[in-house]
Amino acid sequence: MMSDLETGMFDVVLVYRLDRLTRSVLDLYKLLAQFDQFDVKFKSATEIYDTTTATGRLFITLVAALAQWERENLAERVKMGMLKKANLGEWLGGTTPFGYEQENGKFLIIDDEAKIVKMIFQMARTKGMDSIARQLNQMGYRTRKGSEWAGYTVQYIAKNPIYIGKFRFNDERHQLRKPLSEQQLFDTDIENIINEKEFWDLQAILEKRSENKGRGMTGGYYFTSLLRCGKCGSPMQGTVYKFKNPVRSVKYYRCSHKTKGRTCPMPNIQEDRLSDEFLRNFPKLVTGWIKTNSIKESSSEEANADFSKELKNVQRQMEKYKMMFINDLIDIEELNGKMHLLRDREKALKESMNSESASSKESWSVDELESLIEKFPQIWAMSTDEERKVLLSEIFTEIIIDADEKAKVSPGNPKPFWIESAK
Template sequence: MKSVIYVRVSTDEQAKHGYSIAAQVEKLEAYCVSQGWELLGVPFIDDGYSAKDLNRPRFQEMMDVVKAGGVDVVLVYRLDRLTRSVSDLYDILQELDQHDCKFKSATEVYDTTNAMGRLFITLVAAIAQWERENTGERVRMGIEKKTKLGEWKGGTPPYGYFIEDGKLKIHEDEGEIVKEVYKLAKTLGFFTIAKQLTSRGIPTRYGGDWHVDSVRGIANNCVYAGYLTFNESKKEYKKPPREQTLYEGNHERIISREEFWDLQDILDKRRTFGGKRETSNYYFSSILKCARCGHSMSGHRSAKRKSYRCSGKKAGKNCSSHIILEENLVKTVFAHFSQLTEKFLTAAGNSEYPTDRLATLKSELSAVERLMQKKKTMFENDVIDIDELISSTSTLREKEKEIRRELNSIKQTDTSSEALKSIVENMDTLWLHANDYERKQLMTTVFSQLVIDTKDEYHGSKQGAREILIVSAK
């Protein structure tokens, strides 16, 4: 009989059980000699691959050889070297049958030529699959408990941290880059930031160039703000932080909570309206509306001059609006700035800072934090078990999130009113010394919407620019 040998081992299995490549090959070659079988070619070896699926290069090569014909038997050291999945085993046996090839384990007695042998081998594969899945569930439960206790769940630490005694510690040099990314991401897109970091010669952890996904991963990683996450699937981890379940981590923060959530507000806005519009250097690109059709007006470069045109008209809608030069729009806004912002300043001056409510919230937050620490101490002293700790702290974390949300809302309202008043009163000076991105921030801080139109219809460029009308401002 002509046979081929298949060998597989993962790193963990080799360490725990001694299923080394050399040992398997030696025993299988000796088995072929004892049976008088002819060994075809060299053994097919998958080193460091799991048996959870069939995506293994040498296994696929072996099956191609079997399909080509001339192979009488596939020999393995044990069944679980071939697969740990019942469905995969069934598919493999079907494939071998179609090409008149048998399956043989050197250390187990299987006969795949009759129904009883097939039943037995299927039961063994089912047990192997159960063991793998059961182990996976236990590991998952352990990771979940560690996360809920605020401990690092293991694996490669995010950029900006390193592992010491199983805990996350801040890497000073990388931590500074993380802070810079958070600062830049408020006004620049991820692609632009990646280009800047690369051009400045700042290496990634592994020495390569920065990629847009690397920057995005940093900007969306809640670990930097002291949180930990545990999700049901990899797909869940790709969702924005607000859509994930967050747990309090014990590690030191690189980014403050306020700065983290401020950036998330900006990123959420980009996801809604489009990142390019929010990060471009067009001063009005995210706040301009066409008075004639109600569509937004987007940035447009014509003859090296920045301008705006109706996005509805651009998409083929019936709109008679015209292209507006940015420099002319700026002149119009500043000519009417006092009238446009008068009602904003009045509203800001009338807003009352709820000091009593703020004090109450701070007191409630301190009480929740003390109670969470008390529960943790009780667990460490075996007064309560892990399930009770997780249950109680989960409730307390939800309460903490509600308090922090209201606190942030109060602070942002007060800060926004003060910032708006300061910007309006010093707009001329601020504008004079600001770059394009800072000017965009000034405009979007003062205005959330400007609805514009032109006074006259098209009459030729020689007659001068059309007069711009600001229909309304918010």
């Protein structure tokens, strides 16, 4: 309409009521100014306005202000109502999530769909969302509507807290872009499809993958996202060379600094050679953690016990205030005020406990480390590329390699390299 207005296609804008055009005073002023600029009149079928006089403009502004107030007031009431329902663990409406059906207000698990949800959570640890969608389609699985899977559909499931019995409700739309752990989640009595630890482990993986641009965490190169160049500190990226005689493909790792048009003396390292060197050095890389972790072990257990005790106390208080609200002992504003403070404390405690758990890469128990050193070669030999990627990411956060770039190269005698350090 505004484009046609500028070309002089019509002389009058006619609305049934002013609030059918806009409920924003600022927008109204802008529209009326544009109407005047192009000599277009404004009329309402059910209201009388004379925008050519100061009184008429005042009147129309007052009507628009009331419409804006009504809209904002309604939005606040709806938001308060939604927050109340969320606090009580009630369904906020919308399409029933994949994996469930509703019967008399109760969520029931659909076994066939739940099976697909579990597959998605399992595959998402090592595969990208588009890759999972392709695999589901190749296996003949379809969405509830019978259409093919897409990456964004898979991602919605992988990040949906409904599968651990929680609703998500955010006051503002931009909060949806935050990590799930920073959004408002509310407990419900819906039966879990996914184990809570498995769910949050995946969220941590997806968050890390997002920070690392994704591809290094899901590609077919199991050292990417961990491997760093000992010359310049840049990440090492996986690549493949295809040889014609004999026909074969060989995986290599190269410094990402070179792929950006810059120079780095680090040579390309063949994946098979890197794996052999890694296995030879694995006991030495891990043994150094044993002494450190024997000291950390007892203090970590004590800290987690304290956190767990306080968390249970906070959750009991939350249930108490919910019951007080249900029994009309407190109003919705007091409930929200109390729940806001308790939820912040609950979130802080969970983050502290997750932080203790996440530090397991640096604080494995002494027994676990000794067992790992003994059994790792057999585990590595039996694992696929994807399983090796997961295994490495569970143990290490960084592996630094270096090489002798001045060494002479001859057929069957590539440049020597070594593992500098690992975290």
